[in-house]
Amino acid sequence: MAGFALTDVRLYVAGADLTGQTNKVDFEGTLNDEDKTTFGSQGWVERVGGLRSAKVDVDGLWWAGDAGQPDDRIWADLTGGTSVPMTLCGTSGAVGTPCYVTKALDLSYKIGTKVGALLPFSVNTMTDGPVGDGNILHPQGTARTTTGNGTAVQVGAVLTGQRMYLGLHVLSIAGTGTPTITVAVQSNVDNTFGAPTTRATFTAATALGGQLLSVAGPITDTWWRATWTISGTTPSFLFAVSAGIA
Amino acid sequence: MGSLTDITAVRTALAAAAGTITGPPALRVQHWPVVGTISTPAFAVHDMITDFDLAMGRGADDWLFECRLYAANLGDGRTASDLLDKFLNPKSAMSIKTALEVDRTLGGTCSALRVERIHGYAVYTVGADSYLGARFDVRVY
Numbered sequence: 001m002a003g004f005a006l007t008d009v010r011l012y013v014a015g016a017d018l019t020g021q022t023n024k025v026d027f028e029g030t031l032n033d034e035d036k037t038t039f040g041s042q043g044w045v046e047r048v049g050g051l052r053s054a055k056v057d058v059d060g061l062w063w064a065g066d067a068g069q070p071d072d073r074i075w076a077d078l079t080g081g082t083s084v085p086m087t088l089c090g091t092s093g094a095v096g097t098p099c100y101v102t103k104a105l106d107l108s109y110k111i112g113t114k115v116g117a118l119l120p121f122s123v124n125t126m127t128d129g130p131v132g133d134g135n136i137l138h139p140q141g142t143a144r145t146t147t148g149n150g151t152a153v154q155v156g157a158v159l160t161g162q163r164m165y166l167g168l169h170v171l172s173i174a175g176t177g178t179p180t181i182t183v184a185v186q187s188n189v190d191n192t193f194g195a196p197t198t199r200a201t202f203t204a205a206t207a208l209g210g211q212l213l214s215v216a217g218p219i220t221d222t223w224w225r226a227t228w229t230i231s232g233t234t235p236s237f238l239f240a241v242s243a244g245i246a
Numbered sequence: 247m248g249s250l251t252d253i254t255a256v257r258t259a260l261a262a263a264a265g266t267i268t269g270p271p272a273l274r275v276q277h278w279p280v281v282g283t284i285s286t287p288a289f290a291v292h293d294m295i296t297d298f299d300l301a302m303g304r305g306a307d308d309w310l311f312e313c314r315l316y317a318a319n320l321g322d323g324r325t326a327s328d329l330l331d332k333f334l335n336p337k338s339a340m341s342i343k344t345a346l347e348v349d350r351t352l353g354g355t356c357s358a359l360r361v362e363r364i365h366g367y368a369v370y371t372v373g374a375d376s377y378l379g380a381r382f383d384v385r386v387y
Contacts, residue, residue, distance in 0.1 A: 021306075022302050023305075118358070
């Protein structure tokens with residue numbers, strides 16, 4: 001992908017799509033630098049990579065009032081003290097968009113500005129566990145009202161020692177009769193999905209929220225897709241599914 | 247915060263808010279473009295400057311509307327400037343700023359609004375006539 005103006009970063013945190021309320025996102029992955037220098041190192045420092053970590057710092061426009069707004073989401077995470085699923089992608093969030101999928105723990109939350117200005121917020125998060133590098137399997141903007149299968153995406157094979165990390169963000173629910181969606185992720189040797197294997201199934205969702213699952217390698221299939229089962233009376237769901245290998 | 251979706255609705259709502267000033271004399275709403283003879287005092291929404299992409303995914307833009315008040319014909323002399331001052335004074339019952347900020351969502355047509363600045367306390371010529379007036383910068387999200 002060539003360089004582009006950053007205007008459409010998609011950020012899903014649990015059941016909140018914070019895209020339209022954020023205006024700066026910094027992702028920084030780090031690898032600890034472990035010194036393995038010995039007397040036999042010929043006078044040069046020798047290094048080996050140690051533990052990996054990542055942080056995601058986000059700035060935006062403060063807004064509150066429902067679970068989909070930044071203040072409600074961040075405050076719940078900060079006071080809850082537990083990490084929540086996060087998916088971050090640099091562009092539209094369409095199927096196949098490159099993304100990172102992880103769990104993140106909010107560590108600081110700052111609000112404030114001078115009189116008359118739009119009220120901004122900033123939140124600093126650290127990842128909790130691996131960061132999967134992959135693609136969006138289901139876009140947040142496509143409403144689903146009936147059971148169905150998503151588009152095939154070539155995320156890649158999962159090698160021995162790796163895992164496929166799968167994120168689900170249920171962002172909007174409408175309908176009556178307890179609208180319920182159960183999302184699963186399948187793999188296949190090619191994009192026909194002639195003989196798919198269901199690799200993971202998320203817990204049935206009846207409320208906004210996020211889930212993160214992982215599947216251990218080796219998996220030689222390179223094609224992946226989301227599937228969903230929907231029940232309820234005139235149900236309609238907006239949700240995003242992400243997949244990434246770590 | 248949502249992105250402003252209907253510019254015409256915002257312009258109409260700004261004018262309607264100014265039109266709630268009963269005076270005396272009551273403020274009239276003049277539609278842009280302002281041509282011909284103006285029945286003063288009159289308020290019109292003129293120019294705008296837009297800065298796109300305050301947030302990701304077209305989540306918010308920054309709209310700066312320039313509104314103009316034509317208080318009185320220049321020939322009214324001292325009376326014209328006294329009347330203009332009443333509209334400009336934020337403590338006055340005829341305050342433009344107060345009237346525009348009564349409902350900062352303009353009936354739901356925007357997320358937020360603030361009258362940021364008064365400037366251009368000057369003579370404005372429209373057609374063959376000259377009026378004493380001022381400009382208001384209204385920032386809308």
